[in-house]
Amino acid sequence: PDRRFAESRPAKQHSRREIESSCMSNRLSWIEQELATLEQQSLLRVKTTRESPPVGGLVQVDGRQFINFGSNDYLGIAASEELVQAVHHTIGQVGFGAGSSPLVNGRGTLHRKLETELAIFEGTESALLFPTGYAANVGTICSIVGPGDVVCSDQLNHASIIDGCRLSGARIEVYPHRNVDRLAEILAQSTSFGRRLIVTDGLFSMDGDIAPLNALCALAEKFEAMVMVDEAHATGVLGDNGRGSCESSGVENRVDIRVGTLSKALGTFGGFVVGSESLTRWIFNRARPYVFSTAQPEIIAAASSAALKIVVEQPHRRTELLNRATQLRKQLLTAGFDLRDSNSQIIPVVIGRPDETIRLSKHLMDCGIYVPAIRPPSVPAGASRLRISLSYDHKEPQIEALVRGLIAKV
Numbered sequence: 201p202d203r204r205f206a207e208s209r210p211a212k213q214h215s216r217r218e219i220e221s222s223c224m225s226n227r228l229s230w231i232e233q234e235l236a237t238l239e240q241q242s243l244l245r246v247k248t249t250r251e252s253p254p255v256g257g258l259v260q261v262d263g264r265q266f267i268n269f270g271s272n273d274y275l276g277i278a279a280s281e282e283l284v285q286a287v288h289h290t291i292g293q294v295g296f297g298a299g300s301s302p303l304v305n306g307r308g309t310l311h312r313k314l315e316t317e318l319a320i321f322e323g324t325e326s327a328l329l330f331p332t333g334y335a336a337n338v339g340t341i342c343s344i345v346g347p348g349d350v351v352c353s354d355q356l357n358h359a360s361i362i363d364g365c366r367l368s369g370a371r372i373e374v375y376p377h378r379n380v381d382r383l384a385e386i387l388a389q390s391t392s393f394g395r396r397l398i399v400t401d402g403l404f405s406m407d408g409d410i411a412p413l414n415a416l417c418a419l420a421e422k423f424e425a426m427v428m429v430d431e432a433h434a435t436g437v438l439g440d441n442g443r444g445s446c447e448s449s450g451v452e453n454r455v456d457i458r459v460g461t462l463s464k465a466l467g468t469f470g471g472f473v474v475g476s477e478s479l480t481r482w483i484f485n486r487a488r489p490y491v492f493s494t495a496q497p498e499i500i501a502a503a504s505s506a507a508l509k510i511v512v513e514q515p516h517r518r519t520e521l522l523n524r525a526t527q528l529r530k531q532l533l534t535a536g537f538d539l540r541d542s543n544s545q546i547i548p549v550v551i552g553r554p555d556e557t558i559r560l561s562k563h564l565m566d567c568g569i570y571v572p573a574i575r576p577p578s579v580p581a582g583a584s585r586l587r588i589s590l591s592y593d594h595k596e597p598q599i600e601a602l603v604r605g606l607i608a609k610v
């Protein structure tokens with residue numbers, strides 16, 4: 201492995217006894233029991249260490265090399281020369297840490313440049329950078345609804361949307377996944393609330409299907425509700441220009457608020473929200489994750505600008521990725537796998553039980569293939585799955601190996 205990625209050891213190893221006495225373990229003994237319960241239920245998570253950059257559809261994890269179907273680097277640009285060069289060129293000028301939150305003086309010229317570029321790319325008046333996509337969702341939702349308001353949220357929305365809804369203090373109405381009839385009933389019954397918001401993932405992170413955005417916008421217009429779409433997995437991938445699910449569904453002008461992340465197809469880090477100038481001004485006046493977190497290091501903004509350029513100038517990356525995804529879905533459907541309604545580069549192979557899902561994931565690892573086992577609470581109970589994330593970086597033989605590995609065991 202590349203020595204730059206080797207884990208450094210702590211200077212002194214403490215004995216278990218020292219550690220236990222220092223954290224007064226008897227008052228925390230319940231944790232050991234809870235962890236044992238999680239293990240029995242096949243729900244215990246373990247930390248893994250990636251020891252190589254994600255290149256060529258491969259990854260080294262805990263000393264072993266795998267074909268990597270567990271990365272959101274959908275366009276294969278996270279470790280690209282362009283991004284590395286962008287960081288090299290700017291770090292000497294801007295240093296590393298931003299030093300303070302954006303409203304104090306942590307927002308630098310490279311952040312401003314990226315916000316301008318994002319607004320141009322998205323075709324909106326304005327863009328606002330957040331430290332992460334998680335913070336963008338929480339901060340945005342809490343800025344636009346609160347106590348006395350109602351937020352209608354798809355049952356399979358990402359955790360950051362769920363947490364934003366909870367923190368906002370608004371009444372939360374969860375509608376069954378993509379069920380616009382139920383959403384219409386909820387909206388019809390919610391006239392006593394102040395502001396109303398419909399919030400949805402554009403491309404669902406665990407199912408790979410797309411929200412019924414036309415129908416959602418029609419309901420929003422009928423019931424005078426605001427619409428917010430999280431484009432985390434769709435930015436750079438869907439739409440003729442790679443702007444995401446709102447573009448591919450033709451509803452960009454009907455959606456009030458779009459949130460995105462730079463950490464997936466753009467291969468860098470950080471979140472953003474785009475919309476009108478007054479919307480972003482309101483959000484940076486109100487969003488606590490924006491106001492109370494240090495701004496991202498500027499070199500990350502430099503890398504994101506380089507990534508955005510690749511998205512704009514190399515559309516073949518997304519078209520080839522989506523073609524390959526269509527091919528792979530066809531093969532897996534023919535082999536009888538349950539892929540839910542996946543229509544994208546995210547392909548769930550739904551197994552059901554968590555222990556069975558882990559068994560399959562381990563079997564694939566024995567074949568040199570990394571496909572993460574996704575279990576509750578990331579997905580509902582009984583819907584554990586292997587989640588295949590396809591990337592532009594994958595080569596034909598790597599995808600064939602995956603199909604062979606899956607068919608061999610099921």
Ligand code: PMP
Nearest residue numbers: 332333334358405432461463470
């Ligand atoms: N929204 C969705 C749908 C996501 O899947 C994620 C990341 N898993 C986020 C938001 C958060 O993005 P970030 O990783 O940049 O915090």
